Amino acid sequence: MKDIALFYGSYTGVTRDIAKKIVGNLGADKVDLYDIGKDGEKIMEYNILIVGTSTWSIGELQEDWDSFIPKLQKMDFKGKTVALFGTGDxxxxxxxxxxxxxxxYEIFKSHGANIIGFWPIEGYDFTSPLPLYDNENFVGLAIDEDNQPELTDERIKKWCDSIRPIIIQ
Ligand SMILES: Cc1cc2nc3c(=O)[nH]c(=O)nc-3n(C[C@H](O)[C@H](O)[C@H](O)COP(=O)(O)O)c2cc1C
Known part of the structure; x- marks a missing residue:
C-alpha cells in the first residue's frame, strides 16, 4: 500500500482519465488509484487523499460519490490531507x-481534513459560487474537457507541481 490514494467518481470516463493523468504525473509508484464506486471503503486507510468528481444533472455530485455520501458523513478526516479536482462544462x-x-470540499473540510491544492480561477468563465475557495481560487484543480481540452495537460502539470512538495517527502 502506498502513502497516497486518489479516489475518483466518473460517469462517462472523463474524470477517470484525468485521475490517471494525475497519477502518472505524481508517479504510479507513489499513488494508489481507486474508483469510489468500487473501492470507497478503502478511503480511511490513507492519510493523504486526492479526490475527484464530475458534476451531473445541473449541480449534482457524480452518482457514485453521491451514494457514498452517507458513509463519508460518518468519517473523521482530522489529521488527513486532501486535495480536490473536478471536471465540468x-x-x-x-x-x-x-x-x-x-x-x-464542504464535506471533507467540515470533517476535519486539511485541504490543499487551491487553483486560480483565471482563464475560466462561470458564475457558480460552490467550487470557490475565495474570490480568486477554486477549492481544487478545475478541468473542463468539454471546452478547454487543450489546456488540460498543462493545468494538471502545474497543479501536480504545486501539491507534490506537500504530499511527497
Ligand atoms: C446532462 C448533463 C448535465 C451536466 N451538468 C453539469 C453541471 O451541472 N456542472 C458542470 O460543471 N458540468 C456538468 N456536466 C458536464 C460533465 O460534468 C462533464 O462533461 C464531465 O467532464 C463528465 O465527467 P465524467 O464522465 O467523469 O462523469 C453535465 C453534462 C451533462 C451531459
Missing part, C-alpha cells in the same frame, strides 16, 4: 460549473 452549465467539487 463551464459553457453548458456556468451556474453549476464544478458544483460537485464544491460539495466534496
Amino acid at each position: 463551464q459553457v453548458g452549465y456556468p451556474d453549476t460549473f464544478l458544483d460537485g467539487m464544491g460539495m466534496l
